[in-house]
Amino acid sequence: MFKKSLGRREMKARGGQRSFEVEGQRLSDDLQENIQSIIQSFVHTSDLGQREIAQVGTLIYLESLVDQDKIEKNILKGLNLSDQYLTESQTVDHLDDVITKMLNGFTILLKENCQIAYFFNTAGYLNRTIIEPSSEHIIRGSHEGFIEDLSTNIQLVRRLAKNKKLVVKYMEFGERSHSKVAIIYIDDLINKDILQELEYRLSYSKAGYIQSPGYLLEFIEDESFSPFPQMLSTERPDRVVANLMEGRFAIIGDRSPIALVAPINFFAFFQSPDDYNTRFFIGSFLTLIRLMSLYIGIALPSLYIAVVAFHYEVVPYEFMLTLKGTLEYVPFPPIVEAISMAIILELISEAATRLPGPIAQTIGVVGGLVIGSAVVEAxxxxxxxxxxxxLTAIASYTIPVTEMSTTIRLLGFPASLAGSLFGFIGIAFYMMFILIHLCKLESFGQPYFSPIAPLKLEENKDTFFRFPIWATKYRPSTTEVKDIRRMGNPRGWKKHE
Amino acid sequence: MKKTVIFLILCMLILTGCWDQDLLKDTRLAVGVGYDQLENGELLQTTDIRVPKIDSGGTGRPAMTAVIMKSTGATPRQSRMSLEKEVAGNYAPNKVLVYVIGEELAKKDIYPIFDVLYRYPRNSLGAKIVLAKGRAEELISLKIVEEKLISDALLKIIESGEDDTFIPRVSVQSVCPVLFNAGQDFALPKVEKSDNDQITITGMALFSGNKYTGVDVTTEDSGMLLILNNEESKLTRFNLKVNPEEKRKTNQYVNVHIFPNKHDIKISVSKSNQVSAVVRIRLKVHVNEYALNNLSSKKAVESLSKKINEQFTIKAQEVISEIQKANCDYLGIGRRVQAYYPKTWAAMDWNQVYPTIQINPKVETQIIETGIIK
Incomplete structure (x- = not known):
């Protein structure tokens, strides 16, 4: 499955890696010294709170990250009740660990003549409520979306999956910021090789600051120079769980509502949770429409250019006259027309995304109507x-995952160029180029264009058409799941009627 | 290595430019072309060019107009070259709808006119070919017919004629194999400019070899000829005089709509090398109009069927003798002789033999529908 053996790679990883880690400083016996080194670690920041507790020690925490109520209720009350409240299990003895804990909202208790520090979870963050993600609207189905809190996100996933084999693995990245990341998978479905590959790739992910899973994505994805996204980023828990159930893993970062799902295939970007909540005729129809829009999004402008610049014989006579009539007084070659219109469109859409709602509507009107008609009039x-x-823009916006829809529009530009230079032949070659690339692309060692390449007719039940759910009895084999059978025979009752 | 490849790809993309583009907006679209013979032996090309009207750019429906241009030359290509000096843009014959050939020109071998159409790849192979009574120039110079620009109108007239089985479907492409085939002749639709500046289809112009014979089959009989050659179209209707004894003229006729469902030509060669052919057709008949009888009884239907059969047989015999007289082997009997009796074919001069052979039409008719009145 993977080109090189893992053993060799691991050795290379250890040998050839520059270590970011600094030798940890241990806590000393002296309370004041410990407090001073913590203060120094935080460079005398003003939001560093301290509270002395008689006969016990000193509490130290970052005021901006903790909930004062929790300190009062949990720690002070507990300490008053009994000395047994402090347990050895919740201790750290390295200064670095203390700092990490504090950055995560923990409160540290330092005692005189004691080389260890006790910590208490007093994190007090403000979270926004769970709402539907604005980038992935659906009509029918769950309207839950991830938020910026990791534990809430994991809770959403767990509540949907309700599986004892669902494993959550925390990892921390970033030498200077310690971002927490959770890797989620279902242990009895995921292929161990994929997991190993993921851990191996993550072992290289050493950077000062990892802002969001987007950083990690670029570190671990197979081909950075491919226009196609090789990991599905979604804000929908139902999508994540559906993919977990097919033997994939998800990466969710703290303070980010995005989950990355891999290994993914091309067609997953054209499916929406909507499809599975409606009858399969409707689901199939919509899937077909989206795949058609893929072709329109890439090829329509280039086809138009090729037609008016090379092969106007192919369009019917009356239509050709209409085209000629509209083109007669346009001073630019069609490629300039196309590229400039496409750029105008991207400008309008970008402006509308950045501006607040009511102004964005104005942009739509100004951009769409005023520019559109004025440009033609002139x-x-x-x-x-x-x-x-x-048409191209509308087609590309029907694709449920924004990343893919932008990719499609982006791919339209070289297509237009090919069409204007070489006509239909140019487009054919360009399309072949894309197809070859898609066939060769991998997502974590799994074929990206499956089940078309390698062709598995049996598994094409969810690509061009969405077959009834009871027809998809098996999980896709590309993820090499441990348990291929998805369901028994849900329509068995029909025989016994 | 990698840099060289990238450099080469960039060169390919950047340096090609737009050298072989043929922009639609720069073209002058020729949509109808007429050829005539001039007295000095040269060709006269009359071209209908579609041009957007001035002030019709931008928003709104673009209006088109027909510009008629004339040029002369020894060959079609030469006349085109002299035309190219005049037109404002690239002369583009890739979307020609009709080629009109003057009567005078067609009486000579017409292949030299078509040669360039088959040689040069950007020609319109789907274009219709028609023969104009008199000169093609007169027809194309009409400019507007029935509120349509001339070539568009001509195309529509031809298409509706084809649908009604008046004229064969002939295009530049379809006529090509026949032009080269000694065992088969073709016919072109014939149109004429009527007195009130309209265009009418007058029938089929019969060709012998690649030359116009001067004989036409009128639209009355051309349908029969097309059916004998298995070329029926959407609508095939005939008005047959079945009751000549009736006083009122309206009562003499029956109008039928036929659906040919069997067609077969059998060739036989006797010991004395006499070629004869039997053309067998079976027609299913809908009676569209028959004022005399409402055909509710089986007997009436049968007697009518017999009369219809007689009329069809007479029609078929007439049209066959007509094409034999013109020496136009429209049914492709020569081709069949060539295929089944190659020795006989090699021994005779088909052009001499064809008018003398026996061609017997055998028509079977069956009335399957007499309309919704009972």
């Missing part, structure tokens, strides 16, 4: 080109 762009670009 003969800068032909009517037909406006239609083509608008």
């Amino acid at each position: 003969n800068l762009v032909s009517n037909a080109m406006i239609v083509v670009i608008a």
Whole structure:
């Protein structure tokens, strides 16, 4: 499955890696010295809170990260009740660990003549409520979305999966910021090789600061120079769980509502949870529409360019006259028309994304109506080109995952270029190029374009059409799941009627 | 290595530029072309060019107009070259709808006109070919017919004629194999400019070899000829005089809509090398109009069927003798002789033999529908 043996790679990893780690400083016997070194570690920051407790020691914490109520209720009350409240299990003895704990909202208790520090979870964050992710709206189905709190996100996943084999593994990344990341998978489904590969790749992920899983994604994805996303990033717990159940893993970072799912295949980007909550005719129809929009999104502008610049014989006579009429007074070659219109469109959409709602609507009106009609009136762009670009944009927006939809629009630019240089032949070659790339691409060692390449007819029940759910009795084999059978025979009752 | 490859790819993309682009907006679209013979032996090319009207850019529906241009030359290509000097843009014959050939020109071998169409790849192979009574120039110079620009109107007229089984479906592409085939002749639709500046289909112009014979089959009979050659189209209707004894003229006729469902040509060669052919057709008949009788009884239907059969047989015999007289082997009997009796074929001069052979039409008719009145 993987090209090199893991053993050799591991050795290479240990030998060739520059270590970021600094030799940890242990806590000393002296209370004041310990407090001073903590203060120094935090460079005398003003939000460093201290509270002395008679006969016990000193509590030290970051005021901005803790909930004062929790300190009062949990620690002070507990300490008053009995000395047994302090347990050895909740201790650390390295200064670095103390700092890490404090950065996570823990409160540290330092005692005189004691080389260990006790910690208490007093984290007090403000979280936003669970709402539907604005980038992945659906009509029917769960409207839950991830939020910025890791434990809430894991809770959402666990509540949906309700599986004792669901494993959550915490990892920390970033030498200077300690971002917490959870890797989630279902132990009796996921292939161990995939997991091993993931851990191996993550072992290289050493950086000063890892802001979001987006950083990790770029560290561990197979091909950085591919236009296609090789990990599915989603804000929907139902999507994550559905993928976990097919033997995939998810990476969720703290303070980020995005989950990364891999190994993923191309067609997953064209599926929406909606499809599975409606009848399969509707689901299939919508999937087909989306795959059609994939083709429109990439090829329509280039086809139009190729037609008006090379092969106008292929369109019907009357339509050709209409095209000629609209083009007659446009001073630019079609490629300039197309690229400039596409850029205008991207500008409008980018402006509308950045601005608050009510102003964004104004942008839509100004951009869509005013620019659109004025540009045609001034003969800068032909009517037909406006239609083509608008269709392309709408088509690309139907793809449920934003990343893929932008990729599709991006792929349209070289296609237009190929169409304007070489006509239909250019487009054919460009499409072949994309297809070859897709066939070769891998996501964590698994074929990205499966089940088309390698072709597995049996598994094409959820690519172009969505077959009824009871027809998909087996999980996709590309993830090499341990248990291939997804369900028994849910329609068995039909025979016994 | 990698850098060289990238450099080469960049060169390919950047340096090609737009050298072989043929922008639609720069073209002058020729949509109808007419050829005539001039007295000095040169060709006269009359071209209908589609041009957007001035002020019709930007928003709104673009309006088109027809510009008629004339040029001369020894060959079609030469006349095109002289035309290219005049037109404002690239002369583009890739979307020609109709080629119109003048009567005078068609009487000579017409292949030299078509040669360039088959040689040069960007020609319109789907274009219709028609023969104009008189000169093609007169027809194309009409410019507007029935509120349509000339070539568009001509195309529509031809298409509806084809649908009604008046004229064969002939295009530049379809006529090509026949032009080269000694065992089969073709016919072109014939159109004429009527007195009130309209265009009408007058029938099929019969060709012998690649030359126009000067004989036409009128639209009355051309349907029969097409059926005999298994070329029926969407609608095949005939008005047959079945009751000549009736006083009122309206009562003499029956109008039928036929659906040919069997077609077969059998060739036989006797010991004395006499070629004869039997053309067998079976027609299913819908009676569309028959004022005399409502055909509710089986007997009436049977007697009508017999009369219809007679009329069809007479029609078929007439049209066959007509094409034999013109020496136009439209049914491709020569090709069949060539295929089944190659020795006989090699021994005779088909052009001499064809008018003398026996061709017997055998028509079977069956009335399957007499309409919704009972």
